[in-house]
Amino acid sequence: MRINVQVLLLFSVFVVATCGLVYELVAGTLASYLLGDSVTQFSTIIGVYLFSMGIGSYLSRFFNRNLIAWFIQVEVLVAVVGGFSSTLLFLLFDRVASFQMVLYLLVSLTGILVGLEIPLIMRILEDRFEFKELVSKVFTFDYIGALLASVIFPLLLVPHLGLLRTSFFFGLLNAGVALWLCFYFSKEVKWIHFLRISCVASIVALVAGFVLSDRILAFTESLSYADKIIYSVQSPYQKIVLTKNEREFRLFLNGNLQFSSSDEYRYHEALVHPGLNSVKYPKKVLVLGGGDGLAVREILRYPSVEKVVLVDLDQAVTKLFASHEVLKNLNQGALLSKKVQVINTDAFQWLKTSQEQFDFVVIDFPDPANYAIGKLYSNTFYKVLRQAIAPGGAAVIQATSPFVAPNAYWCVVNTLVSCGFTTLPYHAHVPSFGDWGFVLASPDKMLPVNGQFMPQLRFLDQATFEQMRTFPKDMPARQTEVNKLNNQALVRYFEDEWAHYIN
Amino acid sequence: MKAEERRRFLKQSALALGGLALAGTALPGCGTEETKQVAGRLFGPSFKAGHLLRTGIRKVPARTQEVDVVIIGGGVSGLSAARWLQKNSEQRVCLLELEDRTGGNSQSGKNAHSAFPWGAHYLPLPNNSNTQLLRFLEEAKLITGYDAAGLPLYNEYHLCFDPEERLFINGYWQEGLVPNWSVPPADLQQIDRFQALMDEMKQAKGADGRFAFDIPLAHSSSDDQFRQLDQLTMQDWLQKQNLTSTYLSWYVEYCCLDDFGGTLAQTSAWAAIHYFAARRAQAANSDAHRVLTWPQGNHWLAERLREQAGPDLRTGSLVYNLEVADDKIVVDYLDLATDEATRLMAKKCVMATPQFVRERLLAKVPAAPKVNSRIFTYAPWVVANLTLNQVPAGKGIPLSWDNVIYGSSSLGYVNAQHQSVVGFPDKQVITFYYPIPDTSPASRQAVFTRKREDWTELVLQELEKAHPSIREEVEQLDVWVWGHGMIKPTPGFIWGPDREAAAQPIQNKIAFAHSDLSGISIFEEAFYKGIKAAQQILTS
Numbered sequence A: 001m002r003i004n005v006q007v008l009l010l011f012s013v014f015v016v017a018t019c020g021l022v023y024e025l026v027a028g029t030l031a032s033y034l035l036g037d038s039v040t041q042f043s044t045i046i047g048v049y050l051f052s053m054g055i056g057s058y059l060s061r062f063f064n065r066n067l068i069a070w071f072i073q074v075e076v077l078v079a080v081v082g083g084f085s086s087t088l089l090f091l092l093f094d095r096v097a098s099f100q101m102v103l104y105l106l107v108s109l110t111g112i113l114v115g116l117e118i119p120l121i122m123r124i125l126e127d128r129f130e131f132k133e134l135v136s137k138v139f140t141f142d143y144i145g146a147l148l149a150s151v152i153f154p155l156l157l158v159p160h161l162g163l164l165r166t167s168f169f170f171g172l173l174n175a176g177v178a179l180w181l182c183f184y185f186s187k188e189v190k191w192i193h194f195l196r197i198s199c200v201a202s203i204v205a206l207v208a209g210f211v212l213s214d215r216i217l218a219f220t221e222s223l224s225y226a227d228k229i230i231y232s233v234q235s236p237y238q239k240i241v242l243t244k245n246e247r248e249f250r251l252f253l254n255g256n257l258q259f260s261s262s263d264e265y266r267y268h269e270a271l272v273h274p275g276l277n278s279v280k281y282p283k284k285v286l287v288l289g290g291g292d293g294l295a296v297r298e299i300l301r302y303p304s305v306e307k308v309v310l311v312d313l314d315q316a317v318t319k320l321f322a323s324h325e326v327l328k329n330l331n332q333g334a335l336l337s338k339k340v341q342v343i344n345t346d347a348f349q350w351l352k353t354s355q356e357q358f359d360f361v362v363i364d365f366p367d368p369a370n371y372a373i374g375k376l377y378s379n380t381f382y383k384v385l386r387q388a389i390a391p392g393g394a395a396v397i398q399a400t401s402p403f404v405a406p407n408a409y410w411c412v413v414n415t416l417v418s419c420g421f422t423t424l425p426y427h428a429h430v431p432s433f434g435d436w437g438f439v440l441a442s443p444d445k446m447l448p449v450n451g452q453f454m455p456q457l458r459f460l461d462q463a464t465f466e467q468m469r470t471f472p473k474d475m476p477a478r479q480t481e482v483n484k485l486n487n488q489a490l491v492r493y494f495e496d497e498w499a500h501y502i503n
Numbered sequence B: 001m002k003a004e005e006r007r008r009f010l011k012q013s014a015l016a017l018g019g020l021a022l023a024g025t026a027l028p029g030c031g032t033e034e035t036k037q038v039a040g041r042l043f044g045p046s047f048k049a050g051h052l053l054r055t056g057i058r059k060v061p062a063r064t065q066e067v068d069v070v071i072i073g074g075g076v077s078g079l080s081a082a083r084w085l086q087k088n089s090e091q092r093v094c095l096l097e098l099e100d101r102t103g104g105n106s107q108s109g110k111n112a113h114s115a116f117p118w119g120a121h122y123l124p125l126p127n128n129s130n131t132q133l134l135r136f137l138e139e140a141k142l143i144t145g146y147d148a149a150g151l152p153l154y155n156e157y158h159l160c161f162d163p164e165e166r167l168f169i170n171g172y173w174q175e176g177l178v179p180n181w182s183v184p185p186a187d188l189q190q191i192d193r194f195q196a197l198m199d200e201m202k203q204a205k206g207a208d209g210r211f212a213f214d215i216p217l218a219h220s221s222s223d224d225q226f227r228q229l230d231q232l233t234m235q236d237w238l239q240k241q242n243l244t245s246t247y248l249s250w251y252v253e254y255c256c257l258d259d260f261g262g263t264l265a266q267t268s269a270w271a272a273i274h275y276f277a278a279r280r281a282q283a284a285n286s287d288a289h290r291v292l293t294w295p296q297g298n299h300w301l302a303e304r305l306r307e308q309a310g311p312d313l314r315t316g317s318l319v320y321n322l323e324v325a326d327d328k329i330v331v332d333y334l335d336l337a338t339d340e341a342t343r344l345m346a347k348k349c350v351m352a353t354p355q356f357v358r359e360r361l362l363a364k365v366p367a368a369p370k371v372n373s374r375i376f377t378y379a380p381w382v383v384a385n386l387t388l389n390q391v392p393a394g395k396g397i398p399l400s401w402d403n404v405i406y407g408s409s410s411l412g413y414v415n416a417q418h419q420s421v422v423g424f425p426d427k428q429v430i431t432f433y434y435p436i437p438d439t440s441p442a443s444r445q446a447v448f449t450r451k452r453e454d455w456t457e458l459v460l461q462e463l464e465k466a467h468p469s470i471r472e473e474v475e476q477l478d479v480w481v482w483g484h485g486m487i488k489p490t491p492g493f494i495w496g497p498d499r500e501a502a503a504q505p506i507q508n509k510i511a512f513a514h515s516d517l518s519g520i521s522i523f524e525e526a527f528y529k530g531i532k533a534a535q536q537i538l539t540s
Ligand SMILES: Cc1cc2nc3c(=O)[nH]c(=O)nc-3n(C[C@H](O)[C@H](O)[C@H](O)COP(=O)(O)OP(=O)(O)OC[C@H]3O[C@@H](n4cnc5c(N)ncnc54)[C@H](O)[C@@H]3O)c2cc1C
Pocket: B045, B053, B072, B073, B074, B075, B076, B077, B078, B096, B097, B098, B099, B102, B103, B104, B105, B106, B118, B119, B120, B121, B122, B123, B298, B317, B318, B319, B320, B352, B353, B354, B357, B381, B382, B383, B482, B484, B485, B486, B513, B514, B515, B516, B521, B522, B523, B524, B526
């Protein structure tokens, strides 16, 4: 049964209108989320879009023959440009100099093409309706389509399909209508072969985009990082990303900031020197975690140190910091030093089986955000650690923020105390992290600190360290549970406290 | 932060789940091939030996040896008897076990990534009154000391790491196994009421001053008020208490299946309540509800028992004949490797084999009491070990030690590497448990005739209920079928006459140790029964 040609064409008006508005909404949403300031973004995008439609309408006067063929052609173009627009914007977001340029270019192009469609269709239909009726019908469907789009976009499309798939989906509708028209008018239309092929090709491309859209996204970390990504790799354990802006480099592991080159010296001086400076003639130092070599850089400042063993799970990290020019500069080639031995394995397993003893141990594990890492902060781990500390030696542990996560911080302290360590809790201000906490721990009864720090340090001196040992009134010591393998109390505290902080 | 949050939102909305579902249904051609072959093997207790025993062996032993005591069966109960004799007597003991390794139902395997259990896999913290067991745990260095209050300090490598349990329910992994996620308030109330009742039972004592429910089970009160619960099914008991919530029933049935391989309608109310009310452990360094567990499951414990069980443990040795002649017990066994038979002449014998083996072996012992053996019923069990690239992530609590799926007929799976300190293993090994409570002949038949592919499919389908993409992760899937996995405490069995009769030593010469005779198949009972049998032999 052949559907009445007028009904078919009016239906295409409806689809065209819905799709057109959806593309505009997608662009507006994307722009306001990527660039912020939604009022500005939406109004400029609507403005540009409507103006471009005007241009399209104007241009329609230059089409005089083969109107149906042209209509189909425009429809296919809208399908492709509109369908891929959001993906393109996503991919290009921080890879091009001027994102706005690309954004408005795409919006204008879509606007122009959509603007062409209504005049073309009115002219196709002009012989089949009386003018009065024609105008009434076409605009009725046009506006109904717009209403439909604006209702389903926030309610159904964004939550269920997501932005990328929404665009592809409406692209497919456009291309579907074009293909249908091809078959319907197969006798009347010129270049029918070419049109059909282009319809089918665009449908294939859009379906592929629809199916692969989550993979496409997975390839673009662009969404998680504020700065330009200069290096990125997925190791078996984590995603490693290095970003750069005018001032600094930043390293992210699984999206969490590890350090910023602008203030990491504060963190690493605070981590290493209070403890290491207090051990007499340290010879052997162990670093657990800390594959960036920045703690090792600080350790190597001590001439008495003969050997540094660094145990870090991830070979991708230690390799990167031993070879990447920028990073090698940052850690002053620490990982290439003859004194340094790098071992890539699980630190707990290694420590459990190691017989060696060290004068100082630096523990720089990631924050205890999951149960796998929580084990490395357990009393069982600290008991093994005790065995690895030589007489007169000590260890230091990075222990998350005592300001944001006081229970987590004091849980680390209390767990060490429960294993018979004498502890010295202290904290430092590291601008890109906030107020950060460390615990110095000694198996002995006494923990005397030598405040005479080497003069070449940029942050730490005696007066500063005095302050670091003081916990202000709003950050007092707390009673907490001991973190054990069979209660993972620390991970629970940590999750709780950081969740509150972020929300 | 703001810009980053916006991006995160966008990423999430760009990836909204609905799209995934749609893509999946609209484009069948793009899914992974369903017929992907999964590598693996099928195992079970020695089929050959079982068959030999059934058809009868007529070999004449080529040689005869003298020993003081023969122990038949090297499961936990047999090893426990051997250990006791080794520690408390000068007897020359010989233990015969038909499999290549001792351990029985507490068996394990190992691959490049982890050891894993093939059967029993955990021991709940034992009651502090169970001093014999505590002593053994000290020897095994599982208890490292006692605190000032006298509470045991457990070795923290073996106390189940956190998170211990999670349940997949209403599309979400909740913490713990008692249903609460999206469970209606009326059901939650019933669950609370049930737990309050169980807490009462935990403290309840009979007229004889003993706890109503205890471990070993023999120490429980003989007060009829409690023992008569053995006449009811757990299903009837719940009805009587007006506990009809489907969520609660599911949970209680899960527990019955876990410990007895029986449904609510098959399990004695006394036995089921025993599960909830017999444990009153206290530890210096753990909450009371923890379990002790190892990558290789209770085979770890069985190995510690073996180390103390004396020098003469003969594996691959199938006992096929037993007679009482004059003052001696004659035990004939076949060395399955060499196919040679040996005759042992012993003064005493401990039988630590399940009831159906014992029946055959005692056929020629006239003094053996007639026991109605039909009352000993067993649940077959299927255990699968899967090596995965990764356990697929889900919503809610991350991978725990015990991972149960609400509404699955399996008992879920245990993470075999849970007690490893390694944070990020290359591959993951999980152990899947599937009891078969159905006693119909067809079902029993199926247990023995199903092929590996059938079991593989069953395992994957159950796991897919919580992990739709699990097939893509499977590298290896091995299956072990226990035809007679667990004794079932059906109503009337535990406190009925047959169980008691079967446990009586014969002429002070043959004592019985197997955990079947407790009616509840758990490590503590097997351990206790072994000691009991050894003591009976030594005192007579
Ligand atoms: C799948 C499964 C999971 C379980 N999980 C747990 C758990 O988590 N915790 C727990 O406490 N309990 C669990 N159990 C119960 C477990 O059975 C007991 O804990 C315990 O291992 C039983 O020991 P047993 O010595 O009484 O019996 P068995 O283990 O049955 O030992 C009997 C032994 O006798 C041998 N034998 C039989 N016939 C002969 C013969 N003719 N000649 C020589 N040897 C013979 C057998 O090979 C076997 O080794 C589980 C059982 C199963 C099947």
